[in-house]
Amino acid sequence: MSFERPWLAQYPERVPAEIDVDEFPSxxxxxxxxIENYRDRPAFANxxxxxxxxxxxxxxxxxxxxxxxxxxxxxxxxxxxxxxxxxxxxxxxxxxxxxxxxxxxxxxxxxxxxxxxxxxxxxxxxxxxxxxxxxxxxxxxxxxxxxxxxxxxxxxxxxxxxxxxxxxxxxxxxxxxxxxxxxxxxxxxxxxxxxxxxxxxxxxxEPNDIAFLQYTGGTTGVAKGAMLTHRNMVANMQQAAAWVGTNVRMGEEVIITALPLYHIFALTANGLVFMKFGGLNHMITNPRDMKAFVKELKSTRFTAITGVNTLFNGLLNTPGFDEVDFSGLHLTLGGGMAVQRSVAERWKQVTGSTLVEAYGLTESAPAACINPMDLADYNGAIGLPIPSTDACVKDEAGNALPQGEVGELCLRGPQIMKGYWKRPEDTAAAIDADGWLHTGDMARMDEKGFFYIVDRKKDMILVSGFNVYPNEVEDVIAMMPGVLEVAAVGVPDEKSGEAVKVVIVKKDPALTAEQVKAHARENLTGYKHPRYVEFRTELPKTNVGKILRRELRDAPAAR
Missing domain, CATH: 3.40.50.980 (Rossmann fold)
Structure with a gap:
C-alpha cells in the first residue's frame, strides 16, 4: 500500500528523503x-x-x-x-x-x-x-x-x-x-x-550482527535488552547525520558530550554522528557538578551540544553560564524527555542558539523525529520523521488515525531494533506484523507532518474520564519564575478517580502552594488544575536526568 508522507514537503534544503543504509556495512x-580521513584530528577529550x-x-x-x-x-x-x-x-x-x-x-x-x-x-x-x-x-x-x-x-x-x-x-x-x-x-x-x-x-x-544490547524499560518493571544491530546503528547515524549535517564543517566540529555515552542518545548522536564528521567529542564525566561543568565550557570553544531538558535548565540556572563563549555554537539538540517552552526560550535568549527538540527511543537507535535545524524558535513539536522513517498514529485497534487525532505513535524504518534479547513475546507486543514499532507515547500529527507528543500512555492522568497530560501541566507551572523544576502525576481520588498533583523544586523560597494553584487556574481548564502541591528539595531522576514520575506516583501521598 502507498504511504502518505506529508512531512517531506517540510524537509530543509539538502536533506534527502532516503539515506544510503549500505554505505557502511558496520x-x-x-x-x-x-580514522582514514581524520587520522591526526582530535577524536575524544576528557x-x-x-x-x-x-x-x-x-x-x-x-x-x-x-x-x-x-x-x-x-x-x-x-x-x-x-x-x-x-x-x-x-x-x-x-x-x-x-x-x-x-x-x-x-x-x-x-x-x-x-x-x-x-x-x-x-x-x-x-x-x-x-x-x-x-x-x-x-x-x-x-x-x-x-x-x-x-x-x-x-x-x-x-x-x-x-x-x-x-x-x-x-x-x-x-x-x-x-x-x-x-x-x-x-x-x-x-x-x-x-x-x-x-x-x-x-x-x-555482518550488518545484522548485534552491535549493542541496550537495556531499556526498567521503568516498566524488568529491564529488557534491545538488540541493536550494526545496520540499525549505521542507519540511524546516516539519518541523523543527513539531518544535522547540512551546516557542519567536516573535521572541525567540537560537541559537548555531557549525557553518558552508555545511553543511546549520546552514543549515536555524539559518538557516531560526530565521528562520521571527524569531530571531537568533549566528554564531561560528571555533569551533575554544574559549577565545574560551566567552568569547562568557558575553556572550550564548542560548536554543538546535546542534552535533556533538566541539563539545559540546570546550566541556565548556574552562575557564570551566561559568560560562556557561544560564538561557535550552531547546534543544540534536546531529547530524552520533553523540552519545556520556558527552558527553550531562555536557552535561545542566553546562547543565541535554537534548542531543537528531537524524539527517539532505545528501540529506534534512537532518533525517529527531529525538528528542522533551521527552526527559528521553539515550536512544541518533536519534529518531522527523519529520512527513511515512517510514522503514524494508531488507535487501540491498530487503525491509523487521521491528522489531528491523538493515538499511539508508531514508527517504521531501518533503525528499528531486531527485537528484545530472548523475549519473543515482548518483541511481538512491541513490533506488529507490518513492522511498526508501538512506542507507548500518545501523539498527534498536524497537516504539515509535524508530530506532537501528548504524553506517555502510562503517565496519562484520568480525571473524571478526561485525559490530563502531565507535560501540559508541567509546561504551565514551569512558566512561573519561582519554579526551578516541576513534575505532574496522578494520585488516587475518591470523587474523580484520579487528581493532579504537582511536585515542585522552588527557585524562589517564598513560593506558596496557593500561588501555584492561582497560576494554574489562569492557564488551565478546571479538571487539569493541580489539587495537590508538594515542595521538595529535588526530584527523582534517571541517570540522564529524566524525571521519574513513577517514583513520585508510588511515593506515599503527601497532601
Whole structure:
C-alpha cells in the first residue's frame, strides 16, 4: 500500500528523503573511515587529555586483540562496559565491536540487583568497570557467567603525573572509590599491553550482527535488552547525520558530550554522528557538578551540544553560564524527555542558539523525529520523521488515525531494533506484523507532518474520564519564575478517580502552594488544575536526568 508522507514537503534544503543504509556495512567501517580521513584530528577529550583518531585506532585494536587473543572470546560474545564518560569508554567500545563482539552498555549507578539482572540476562562473559563501581560487581559476580573482570581508574589514560594525581584524589581525598576485592581481575592498561602481543585478525562483521544490547524499560518493571544491530546503528547515524549535517564543517566540529555515552542518545548522536564528521567529542564525566561543568565550557570553544531538558535548565540556572563563549555554537539538540517552552526560550535568549527538540527511543537507535535545524524558535513539536522513517498514529485497534487525532505513535524504518534479547513475546507486543514499532507515547500529527507528543500512555492522568497530560501541566507551572523544576502525576481520588498533583523544586523560597494553584487556574481548564502541591528539595531522576514520575506516583501521598 502507498504511504502518505506529508512531512517531506517540510524537509530543509539538502536533506534527502532516503539515506544510503549500505554505505557502511558496520559501525567498525564507520570508525575505519573516520580514522582514514581524520587520522591526526582530535577524536575524544576528557579531563584535559585528548586522543586523536589514530590513537583511538591503535588502542581499540589492542583491546580487541586482547579480547580475542588472550580471552579467546568468540564472535557474538557479550562484553559489559560499566563506565561514565571517560577516555576508556570509546577505546573499549570500539575494541569490543572490532572484535566482532557485542557491547552491553551498563549504567555505573546500577544497584547490585539491577546489575545482576543485566549480567545474567545478557550472559556477558566479561565486564569492564571503573574502580568507583567495582564494589557493586564484587557483590554479584558469583551469581553471573562473568569469567573476566577488567578494572581501571579514572586517571588511567591521562598520562603521568596527572593520572596518578586524579586517582589518588578520588580514592583518598574525595573517598569516591569504595574498597573492593575481585580476585583475578586485570587492569585495563595491562590488558592493552597483552593485546599488543597479538595480531588482530580480520573479523567478518555482518550488518545484522548485534552491535549493542541496550537495556531499556526498567521503568516498566524488568529491564529488557534491545538488540541493536550494526545496520540499525549505521542507519540511524546516516539519518541523523543527513539531518544535522547540512551546516557542519567536516573535521572541525567540537560537541559537548555531557549525557553518558552508555545511553543511546549520546552514543549515536555524539559518538557516531560526530565521528562520521571527524569531530571531537568533549566528554564531561560528571555533569551533575554544574559549577565545574560551566567552568569547562568557558575553556572550550564548542560548536554543538546535546542534552535533556533538566541539563539545559540546570546550566541556565548556574552562575557564570551566561559568560560562556557561544560564538561557535550552531547546534543544540534536546531529547530524552520533553523540552519545556520556558527552558527553550531562555536557552535561545542566553546562547543565541535554537534548542531543537528531537524524539527517539532505545528501540529506534534512537532518533525517529527531529525538528528542522533551521527552526527559528521553539515550536512544541518533536519534529518531522527523519529520512527513511515512517510514522503514524494508531488507535487501540491498530487503525491509523487521521491528522489531528491523538493515538499511539508508531514508527517504521531501518533503525528499528531486531527485537528484545530472548523475549519473543515482548518483541511481538512491541513490533506488529507490518513492522511498526508501538512506542507507548500518545501523539498527534498536524497537516504539515509535524508530530506532537501528548504524553506517555502510562503517565496519562484520568480525571473524571478526561485525559490530563502531565507535560501540559508541567509546561504551565514551569512558566512561573519561582519554579526551578516541576513534575505532574496522578494520585488516587475518591470523587474523580484520579487528581493532579504537582511536585515542585522552588527557585524562589517564598513560593506558596496557593500561588501555584492561582497560576494554574489562569492557564488551565478546571479538571487539569493541580489539587495537590508538594515542595521538595529535588526530584527523582534517571541517570540522564529524566524525571521519574513513577517514583513520585508510588511515593506515599503527601497532601
Amino acid at each position: 559501525v567498525v567501517a564507520v570508525l575505519e573511515s573516520a 579531563l584535559g587529555k585528548t586522543l586523536t583518531y589514530a590513537e583511538i585506532d591503535q588502542l581499540s585494536a589492542q583491546f580487541a586483540a586482547y579480547l580475542l587473543g588472550e580471552l579467546k572470546l568468540k564472535k557474538g560474545d557479550r562484553v559489559a562496559i560499566m563506565m561514565p564518560n571517560c577516555l576508556q569508554y570509546p577505546i573499549a567500545t570500539f575494541g569490543v565491536l572490532r572484535a566482532g563482539l557485542t557491547v552491553v552498555n551498563t549504567n555505573p549507578m546500577y544497584t547490585a540487583r539491577e546489575l545482576k539482572h543485566q549480567l545474567v540476562d545478557s550472559g556477558a562473559s566479561v565486564i569492564f568497570v571503573l574502580d568507583n563501581f567495582a564494589h557493586t560487581v564484587q557483590e554479584v559476580i558469583a551469581d553471573t557467567q562473568v569469567k573476566q573482570v577488567i578494572t581501571t581508574g579514572l586517571g588511567d589514560m591521562l598520562g603521568f603525573p596527572k593520572g596518578a594525581i586524579v586517582n589518588f584524589v578520588l580514592k583518598y581525598v574525595k573517598k569516591m572509590v569504595p574498597e573492593y576485592d575481585l580476585p583475578g581481575a586485570i587492569r585495563f592498561r595491562d590488558a592493552l599491553a597483552l593485546g599488543q602481543r597479538h595480531t588482530l585478525p580480520t573479523v567478518d562483521i
